[in-house]
Amino acid sequence: MPSRGIRRKALHLLCRLRNTLRVTSNETERVPVGYIGDVRLDHWPEPERAILHSREGNKVYLRGADPCDEVSERVPVYEGDEVIVMEHIAYISAHTEPEGAAGYMLSQRVVPLREEPGKVFARTLRHGEEDDGRRAHCRPGDEFVLEEMQISVDHVDEWEGKGVDGYVPLTPVLFTWMSFATHHSAEKHRYLLAAARRLDQAQSLFDRIDVLRQSDPEGAPAVRRAVFELVGTTELATVSLGRVVDMCMQARTAIGAAAPVPADIRTRCDGVRAIRNAYEHIEDRALGNVQGSPHPDALTIFNHQRVVADGVIEYGTHQLDLSTDVPSIVNAARQYLKDVAKEV
Template sequence: MSGDESTTGGAENAHPAGVPTITGSNFEIVRREDGAGVVRRTDGRADDGEPLTWLSDVYGVPGTEGPVPVTLYERTGSRVLIRQVDPGEPTPDRIPLFDGDSFYLMLALSHASLHTNLDPGSSEGFLFGVRIVPVRTEGDTVFVRSLRKDEVDDGRRVHVPPGGTVTIEAGSFTAELEHIDSMSEATESGYAPLAPTLWTWLGLGPTDEVTARYLVAAARRLDTANTLFIDVGRRRESLAESGLAGPEIRRRLFDLVGTVELAVIAMGRAMDMVEDANDRLGRNVEVPPSISAAQQSVKEIRNAYEHIDDRAFGNVRERPHPDALTIFNWERLIRENVITYGRHELVVDQVPRLLLDMRRYFKDVAANV
């Protein structure tokens, strides 16, 4: 579980965590070992039934700075349970505290997290977090569920009493591909890495290992293509700088062409896996029209770069071909940001959309696994 682990604070003007005692004109509040704050009268007068002080906020809640507003959850005799005010709640009334009261601050939880190991404190084993909300309370057990897809989040948290437990019943915790994917931060092209998302998603339940390997490998190729095409843009801008000497121009040019070669190969191979996925994985997911339209040109350019040794002799599959040497013509790449081979072309400015369409396709396939 992840959330807001809380410690008991003070009264009236809340006191910092770690200070065992606060005092007023006629009372003191002592922190017990169990974390409770105990209110005691100190002026020797008989109890007149009036509050000794009022509680409005606490200090010392991990992950927060300054006072945290609290509200009354439950009073049973002199045992007072208080909880943090949830986001969006109105300002509550102050909590009256009487001589002999023991008050406890409940643990506030906003999320549950899934891990690959048994240590919830291990960041290495963390998979993803899910927003949780309370369902009901039975004694000291709080039953919770995950927030449903498209459900409005009103800010409610799960508040657990001291010594209490949290229970997630079967069927009340839902992992959603879109939620997992939303944690993947977009790159400057607008494309967000997909391989980590699919690795997490496909590892949550029984999945054919071949399918999982295929989809994660395809996503990895796609992610790499995105990284390389971002680098293509940077290297092309670098080549366009003014005042470069001949040797530096040539160095930057060949860096650009080399990166284009790797980017096209990664993209082309990912595109091949789009083409083959339905047949090889037994799926029936529609291939985006943009991919079908670009596929042949990308494949021809990719083949030319993968077999550049053959093209250097003017050959295609070891036979002379009029298009073979056009892979060495980079004029339109430099002037127009267009990769060409023979009559085939790939407009680099259109690549982000193609990558996003392939990304959506692989997600759709994975969602149906």
């Protein structure tokens, strides 16, 4: 058994060894010279919380925090570090012209897929896909590769509807969509845009009718002006809507549409056509005629009282309710024209 003296010497050596190791560790441990909490590039509107992306030697790559990132500590920086702020890409935009803002069509969210040396791969967010806010982040000199791009008429419709209350005009939606979908014939392109313009105009006029019916003008002259405008606007709105109904019903023959015409259009088309024809040929009806011959229904189109009081157009045995029938037809026609535009 070792003597007490030997044990004391051994303990003394161990203590010296521990102290030596502690001093050596302190001498080699790197002490941060600072911490970075926010980063910003010149063209960013605001600073963003800093996230450490990676360290490569003395190069420290930082990126702005995405909405999906968890709360993190500030990034330590050591003596000799070179801090590099990465660029982020959240959207791509489509244009009809190579330069300038005149040809701007729409923007799409892009999300990262993967990284390879010198390349960052991304794709567009799919319509209806949850968006957690993540972005693609690129080092200086990285190539941004859009590996997958998807766009649909529903995506365009959603984009056009941002900030719009109520009805979203269909013509810009179809124009933008068919600018991407080059498989449409020139005839189909013209046909769908013409129908969409009539639909948008009809809806705009029906909106004006709602305003007039809810107005409360003071004095007989003001009341008469409002009534005459209401009747005239109803005539023009119905003529425009009637043309849309015809174009939907004839789309299969005219442009080879495969989508079935919605029941809300099919079941109301006869009444809409009859009323539309009466309004469109008002000069004939004013003489009591239909196609140049006397007809017992001709003068019923001048029963404006129900239009003003009840919001119902009457012509012969046909009726069109502005508060129920018209919205059903407009919504059905809008969806139908979109469905036809989707077809290959």
